[in-house]
Amino acid sequence: MGNTLGLAPMGALPRRSPRREEPLPNPGSFDELHRLCKDVFPAQMEGVKLVVNKVLSSHFQVAHTVHMSALGLPGYHLHAAYAGDWQLSPTEVFPTVVGDVDSSGSLNAQLLLLLAERLRAKAVFQVTRGPASIRWSGPPSPPRVSCSGGSRERSRGDSDRKAGGRSHSVFSLLQTQQAKFLTWQFDGEYRGDDYTATLTLGNPDLIGESVIVVAHFLQSLTHRLVLGGELVYHRRPGEEGAILTLAGKYSALHWVATLNVGSGGAHASYYHRANEQVQVGVEFEANTRLQDTTFSFGYHLTLPQANMVFRGLVDSNWCVGAVLEKKMPPLPVTLALGAFLNHWRNRFHCGFSITVG
Numbered sequence: 001m002g003n004t005l006g007l008a009p010m011g012a013l014p015r016r017s018p019r020r021e022e023p024l025p026n027p028g029s030f031d032e033l034h035r036l037c038k039d040v041f042p043a044q045m046e047g048v049k050l051v052v053n054k055v056l057s058s059h060f061q062v063a064h065t066v067h068m069s070a071l072g073l074p075g076y077h078l079h080a081a082y083a084g085d086w087q088l089s090p091t092e093v094f095p096t097v098v099g100d101v102d103s104s105g106s107l108n109a110q111l112l113l114l115l116a117e118r119l120r121a122k123a124v125f126q127v128t129r130g131p132a133s134i135r136w137s138g139p140p141s142p143p144r145v146s147c148s149g150g151s152r153e154r155s156r157g158d159s160d161r162k163a164g165g166r167s168h169s170v171f172s173l174l175q176t177q178q179a180k181f182l183t184w185q186f187d188g189e190y191r192g193d194d195y196t197a198t199l200t201l202g203n204p205d206l207i208g209e210s211v212i213v214v215a216h217f218l219q220s221l222t223h224r225l226v227l228g229g230e231l232v233y234h235r236r237p238g239e240e241g242a243i244l245t246l247a248g249k250y251s252a253l254h255w256v257a258t259l260n261v262g263s264g265g266a267h268a269s270y271y272h273r274a275n276e277q278v279q280v281g282v283e284f285e286a287n288t289r290l291q292d293t294t295f296s297f298g299y300h301l302t303l304p305q306a307n308m309v310f311r312g313l314v315d316s317n318w319c320v321g322a323v324l325e326k327k328m329p330p331l332p333v334t335l336a337l338g339a340f341l342n343h344w345r346n347r348f349h350c351g352f353s354i355t356v357g
Contacts, residue, residue: 024194027226030216033258037269040281041298042311042323045338045351053357076103105129118191126183194220210236224251277302318343
């Protein structure tokens with residue numbers, strides 16, 4: 001009998017094409033895991049500050065900053081930045097050289113160079129003429145409010161604009177000034193399709209037999225889940241040790257949760273974007289060495305029609321603070337007013353800043 005139903009034979013049925021899975025994204029840098037949450041919190045303000053930005057060309061710009069405060073002597077900073085022609089993203093241009101000099105003669109320089117398509121190199125130098133305590137840190141960033149009345153830095157990498165360039169000419173300049181190196185740090189970062197590996201060498205001293213080595217690794221397991229770790233090794237005469245920290249990050253459509261856990265403590269953050277105007281962040285930090293635990297809540301409110309941005313925070317040490325920023329179009333001027341109060345220690349300070357350009 002023939003095929004009375006008119007059905008096509010099995011071999012003639014069209015085959016369904018296999019579904020192509022999208023490649024996993026690059027997880028980014030380890031230092032940027034908590035960035036979304038940290039950007040919600042206001043930066044500490046104290047005293048009066050005037051910032052004048054001047055763009056000299058498409059590659060070069062400078063900024064002058066004058067700061068007057070009741071907590072210290074008035075200061076002046078000259079900031080200069082050079083950006084090359086190779087732009088990978090709106091915030092990444094290679095090579096880039098950034099330098100900052102203050103009125104006391106201290107210099108902070110950051111250099112970033114793209115060695116290959118996936119390989120990046122960075123160098124950070126900190127030099128001063130006066131006595132200062134030695135510390136190892138990444139690129140300078142705006143301070144975060146501390147509940148104890150001081151300040152707490154953002155994560156290294158927080159800067160939206162990276163820095164880079166050649167180091168030989170800067171090194172020669174510092175030698176002619178007879179300055180003292182406080183920090184010199186070298187980073188190498190390799191970004192694969194779905195992973196990032198970073199190796200950092202801080203303050204190497206062959207004579208004093210001291211060094212700090214930091215290794216980072218992040219792997220995208222899915223489009224939402226990222227896992228990785230950090231290994232910090234330090235050595236100096238009479239002391240040697242290592243600290244291992246595990247990290248995880250889960251990104252949803254409107255929120256991001258991040259957790260770092262290690263022998264030195266824990267750091268957890270939660271970021272939520274309610275809408276185009278409202279963002280909130282919750283941060284928990286525990287330090288086993290200092291036996292200290294801090295819980296902070298921050299919020300970010302944008303009023304586009306009024307050209308205003310409002311940031312605020314409340315933490316577990318009875319510290320509250322807020323910063324209001326107001327743009328003054330058509331003038332290239334931004335006004336900022338901030339106030340912070342620590343109820344536990346009965347400390348209050350406020351600040352006002354004007355940014356031109």
